[in-house]
Amino acid sequence: MMITDSDQARPIPEPTLRRLPTYHHFLKTLEAEGREAVSCSTMGRELNLDPTQIRKDLAMTGITGRPKIGYVVTDLIGAIESFLGWNDIQQAFLAGVGNLGAALLGYQQFNRYGLDIVAAFDTDEAKIGRQVQGKEVMPLSKMADLARRMHVHLGIITTPAEHAQYVADQMVAGGIEAIWNFAPIVLSTPEHIIVQDEDLFSSLAVLSRRLRTRLQAMQ
Amino acid sequence: MMITDSDQARPIPEPTLRRLPTYHHFLKTLEAEGREAVSCSTMGRELNLDPTQIRKDLAMTGITGRPKIGYVVTDLIGAIESFLGWNDIQQAFLAGVGNLGAALLGYQQFNRYGLDIVAAFDTDEAKIGRQVQGKEVMPLSKMADLARRMHVHLGIITTPAEHAQYVADQMVAGGIEAIWNFAPIVLSTPEHIIVQDEDLFSSLAVLSRRLRTRLQAMQ
DNA sequence: TTGTTCTCGATATAAAATTCTCGATTTAAC
C-alpha cells in the first residue's frame, strides 16, 4: 500500500509542527540573502537546536537533502509551506474586535501563511458597521449563517473568556471546522472540531517562573 | 539536606508550567461561583486532561489535597500564583507600539498575573510623545538607560522581526534579565538572559496542518 | 459503627520526544 502524505499511519509530532515555522522564518531570511543551500548543522547553530532534530523535522515534510551540501533553500521553504497547507489560503472569520482582535485583523503577514481573515464580528453596537483595519465589523448574529454560505472553515475567537463558549457554539452551528481560540478558557466542542488554543498565559507562566527563580537565586 | 522551592534538584517540566494557567483560570471561575473544593477528576473532566496528570502538576506547586475532598480552591489558586511568581508584580518595558504592542499595552488583566507594563518605546517619530492606551510612548534610545535606573528586569518585544535583535541588544545593555519575544525570529543573547518566544506561527502551524489534513480527508 | 465510595499520592508502566551513533554519500582539496 502506498503511503501518501494525507493517510500516513502515524500523526506528526506536535513539537515538530511547532518548530517548522521557526525554520521557515530562518529560511526566508537566507533566501532573501541569496543563499542557495543550507545544512542542518548551520541551522542548528543559528537556531540553538540539535541538528539531528532539525533533520528529523524536515524529513517529515518529505524533503531530502544531499550529503555535504544540505538542503536547497527554496525547495525547503516550499516543502514546509505545502506540508502545513500554507499554499492554499484558508478564509477565516474573527469574533471579538477588541484590542487583540484588531491586532490580528491588521496583520497582513497572515496572508502569506495560509490565512485570510475575511470578516469580523462583534456584539458591541458601537463597533458594528464601523471599519477596523479596513474591514467592516458585522453583528455576531449573522456569523453562523454567513459562514455556511461562504463555506468558511476557520474561526478565530478574541472575545472575553466569558463569551468565548457562546461564540464557539455559533461557529460550530455555522459549520466551522477549526477554531483558533485566544480566550483563556477551555472550550467545549463536538469531537470533530479542531480547537487550537493560543494561551498567552502559558507562555507568561514559563517566563514568570524562570524569572522568579532567577531573581530569588540572586536574593 | 532540605530541599526548598528554589534549589530543587530537577527543573519543573515545561508542559507542567504551561498547564498551570489553565488550572488557574478554571479555578478562578470556580471561586467566583463560590465553590470551596475541587478534585482532580472534576477538573480533568472539564479541562479534557488526565486526572493523574493534573495531580502531578499540582503537586509541583507544593500543595496537598485531601482524600475524597480534593483541594481547597482558594489555597490552590494561591499556590499556583506564588509558584509562578504572580504575587509580586514585575515591571516591564515594551518595545514596538504597533498593532500587537498596543493590544498588550491595553490588556489590564496582566496586572493580575504578575506583569505591569510601565513604559512603551518606539522609533517612530509619529508615535513618540503620544499616549497609547493611556501610556506615553518614549524613544527607544532612552530605554536602556531607563531600564537600568528603574531596575526593570523584563522586556517585551513587539517590533517587526528585522528590528527585534537590535531591540534585544538594547534591553540586554539596559540590564534586562528576561525577554518576552513576539517577533518571529530567534534572538541571539548572552547565556544568562531568559528568552521566552511567543510564536503565533507555531500555533498556526499546528492548526493549519490539522485543518489541511482534515479537509483533504474529506476530498 | 461499618461498609462503600471517592480521591490522593506514590510507584510502575507505557508512550513520546530527543539525542547519540554510525555507515553511506558527496564534494572539494591535494
Place this chain on the structure above:
DNA sequence: GTTAAATCGAGAATTTTATATCGAGAACAA
C-alpha cells in the same frame, strides 16, 4: 585519482512526559 571533511539518513539509546495501578485515608450513608 585519492583522500579528507562534511553531511545526510536510519536506527539505537536515552531522557522526558504521560498514563495506569494500587494502597491508604477520609467522608458519607446505612
